[in-house]
Amino acid sequence: MKPTATYTLRPGQTLAHPVLNKNGMVMLGAGTQLTDKYIERLRTLGITDIFVEEDTPRRSPGTESPAVPAAQEKMVRKRSAAASKKAVDEAFDELINNPFIGQQLSVPMLGDRFLRIYQSLLGELSDHRFMKDRLTLLHLKDPLLFEHTLNVATLSAIIGFAKQYAIEPLHDLIVSALLFDIGMIHLPDELLTKKGRLTEYDRGLIERHTNEGYQMLAHRTDVPNAAALCALQHHERYDGSGYPSGIGRSQIHEFAQIIALADTYDALVSRRHHRSSYTRRDAFEFLLGSGDRMFDLSLVKLFISHISIYPIGSRVILNSGQTAVIASVDSSLVQRPVVKIILEKDGSYVVVPYEIDLRVQYDLVIVDTAL
Incomplete structure (x- = not known):
């Protein structure tokens, strides 16, 4: 291609x-x-x-597709699997060689150190055959699921870094995050793209992915023991309202709590088959509101204080209709950075861009990002 x-x-x-x-x-x-x-x-x-x-060539209305011989169907599946394997390899290469991942941290100096450690660990994991094979199956099931998994792994690693994990637990956390949703490969395809309301039966099928992921990982010696627990517990909630066991607080493995938080955040800010994405600001507000219910509030605050939702240099749109570039970010108030106005509400370019500090300009807020 x-x-x-x-x-x-x-x-x-x-x-x-x-x-x-x-x-x-x-x-x-x-x-x-x-x-x-x-x-x-x-x-x-x-x-x-x-x-x-x-x-692909379009067929005339009313014409039926010819039957596909079994050998041809097998070849198509083989080619699809090969394409997914290539996509997984390319995604790892991009993460390992991308110099901008560190900008996800709100403190630039921490971001530089995180980048070196994270990419070094990903380089080691790029040869992990079992993990790469499972990720290929996940990509084959749904590329959106695979991309979500990579994002969750990066966000989880940032939280682990913020908690000052040593290299070994950080490695185990990343592996656990890359395999946390692996039980989804057995989910019926039609449920992944369903846009209507889920039935109780549908929900039961979806909830089974936690147990199935656990069964796939529990007895393996080439992944950390925590990986199986994370697959099982990433939908458990701090107040005991989650599944499959309804456990809460300290009963949930710390890695699973981290992955659950990263999973929820990325799900909110990403496009899904059934809905558009949330703004990052709204996602942060949701997480704060769910503190000590869905997640440990101290973990939410740690996450929010280290994730740069508006990286320096990125373009955003204000509620005034103006377009701005992020000039600087205060890690204690990442939702309200200093911005530099480059386009006025009417679309006219600003000859001399000027800065506005959203920490003091309370009537202005960021409402969207500009690609």
């Missing part, structure tokens, strides 16, 4: 590989259908080439 120049893109085409932002996080996931807005933003960011799915 060859890269496609962004100036030739047209609405309706589908991304074959994810587009990452400068922080190494997924900006547009594989499988995203391009719109005029997405295409315009890709060009504005200076992204010159992306990978899109090859067009």
Whole structure:
């Protein structure tokens, strides 16, 4: 598959590989259908080439697809698996070599150290055969699930770094985060893309993925013991309202609590089959509101104080309609950075960009990010 120049893109085409932002996080996931807005933003960011799915010939209405011979179907599955394996390898390479992942931390100096440690550990894990095979199956099941897993692993590693974990527990946390949702590979495909209300039966099928993930990992000697517990417990909640066992507080493994928090945050700020993404600000407000109910409030505060929801240099839109660039971030109040206005409400460019400190300009808030 060859890269496609962004100036030739047209609405309706589908991304074959994810587009990452400068922080190494997924900006547009594989499988995203391009719109005029997405295409315009890709060009504005200076992204010159992306990978899109090859067009397939359209059939006339009413015509049926010819039966696919078993040998041909087997070949198609084999090619799909090979494509997923390649996608997993490429994703690891991008994470290992991306110099901007450290900007996910709100403190730049900490970000530089985190980047070195995290990428070194990912380099070691890139040869972990079992883990890569399972991630390939997850990608084959749904590329969005795979991309979500990578984001959760990065966010979990940041929390572990903020908690000052030594290298060995940080390694075990990353492995656990990369395998936490592995039970989803047995979920019926139609449930992954279902847009309507889930039935009780549907929910039962989905909730089984925690036990199935545990069974897949519990007796393996090439993954940490904590990985199986994280697969089992990442939907348990601090107040005991989660599943599958309804345990709470200290009964939940600390890694599972970290992964659950990262899982929820990334799910909120990412596009899903059934809904659009939340703003990062709204996601932070949700997490704070769920403190000591869904999650340990001290863990939520640690997460929020270290995650840079608005990396320096990224573009945002204010409730005034103005477009700005993040100039600096106070780690104690990451939701209200100092911004530099570059576009006025009417779309006119600012000749001499000027700064506004949102910590003191209370009537202004960030309402969206600008790709």
